[in-house]
Amino acid sequence: MSLVLGVDIGTASTKAVAVDEDGAVVARVERAHRTATPRPGWFEHDATNVWWKDLTECLTELLPQLGEAPVALGVSGIGPCLLPTDAQSRPLRPAILYGVDTRAGEQVRAMSQELGEDAIAATGAVLTSQAVGPKMRWLAEHEPEVWARTRRFFMASSFLVNRLTGAYVLDHHSASQCAPLYDQTTCDWDQDRWAAIAGHLEMPALHWSDEVVGAVSDEAAALTGLPAGIPVTAGTIDAWAEAESVQVARPGDVMVMYGSTMFLVALTDTFTPSRSLWPTTGVRPDVRCLAAGMATSGSVTEWISDLVSQDYATLTENARAVPPGSDGLLVLPYFAGERTPLFDPGARGVISGLSLRHRAGHLYRAALEGVAFGVRHNLEAMRQAGARVERLVAVGGGTTGGLWTQIVSDVTGLPQDLARTSVGAAYGDAMLAAVASGLVTESATRTWNPVVRQVRPDPATRGLYDTGYAAYRELYETTRPLVGRWSLATGSS
Secondary structure, three states: OOEEEEEEEOOOEEEEEEEEOOOOEEEEEEEEOOOEOOOOOOOEEOHHHHHHHHHHHHHHHHHHHOOOOOOEEEEEEOOOOEEEEOOOOOEOOOEEOOOOOOOOHHHHHHHHHHHOHHHHHOOOOOOOOOOHHHHHHHHHHHOHHHHHHOOEEEOHHHHHHHHHHOOOEEEHHHHHOOOOOEEOOOOEEOHHHHHHHHOOOOOOEEEOOOOEEEEOOHHHHHHHOOOOOOEEEOOEEHHHHHHHHOOOOOOOEEEEEEOOOEEEEEEEOOOOOOOOOEEEEOOOOOOEEEEEEOOOOHHHHHHHHHHHOOOHHHHHHHHHOOOOOHHHOEEEOOEOEEOOOOOEOOOOOEEEOOOOOOOHHHHHHHHHHHHHHHHHHHHHHHHHHOOOOOEEEEEOHHHOOOHHHHHHHHHHOOOEEEEOOOOOHHHHHHHHHHHHOOOOOHHHHOOOOOEEEEEOOOHHHHHHHHHHHHHHHHHHHHHHHHHHHHHHHHOOO
């Protein structure tokens, strides 16, 4: 039996798994960590004390459980991120995280005007809080002493690859989220934009996620317990590794990831420009994607759990007893602004229709319905951009229990497949490592994780949820100026 490893750095935890050549999970471990929020709209990770420490601790616990040494390792992590380092890859400040970090709003607007939104969209994604380029400019303007010392930049996965192998690389998918520095029509760095925005930085070499980019060094082996010399893949951003883990592999497939934020990845044949979504490359050369991400989802349910001092099991039980439509309660889940398809960091949560009859179960169900309306909004945007939406595959912690997935299917009118193994991105990392190392073929991994269940929409709820979705869309447009004025007046914008 040969084993491969996968390690994924998430927003709130790190997971590591060992998988055999037939796709069976032999062992798994997890480490929770905290995301720093030093100011409103700022989200950061300490690369050394979160990313690298988690990897070493997870492997130190995982490896002794195995009967033999692993033959390859794949990694993934949150992204796109901006971790500035010096020429020796030493971090100069905490990493600025993906689109939930909204500090670079002014730089997004200025850079969009300078380069032209049409020109940016012609080769990649329009600039939003998700883009790396504006965050680089924010760093140059607000922390010039750090920017002056910066020679390299990393994301979670590429930082781990560097620590493990010494290679300074970035996978094509992660690079495609470094707008406006990467040209998705050529799958290469845009030399002119790189020179204008990041001219004094060394360009990371580009590789596909199923390629080996180095081997575990003697130093990394001593720190982690890994065998020296085993191959390491280029890595990628966690959502794309998770899509890999559940066989989202063909145009028309869409992954719906239920996590702290709701994230969707639709596979397409070709580069598909969009102003309301994120076009990206895939993990392999023949795949392109349209991605969507809500700013909150599971984080809203966590907020409700804390607010009413009830655990998820109790809230879910109470919410099951509430009828569809939550007895007139309607929630806009924009508690941290909204990403796709609104791209409105100033959006805020709204709870509409409250009465004295409503209880915690009503609020919880209405929040789940609100996120489901957001999923429907993003799926509509995908279709409008030209993507096929033929098959939904549900993944993530929010799929447990069945209530949330049922609500999403009812709201969207679409069934959702659930695979046998829901370990997450770390499982997809192990898949990519198995292929990259030559342990198995890509086609062989397609049997690793079959669909075992399908959630089907209840046709009896269709008319109600069509009405609710229309109200959801109108509620945002109606309350947006009111919420904005009050936030400005109270200094909370």
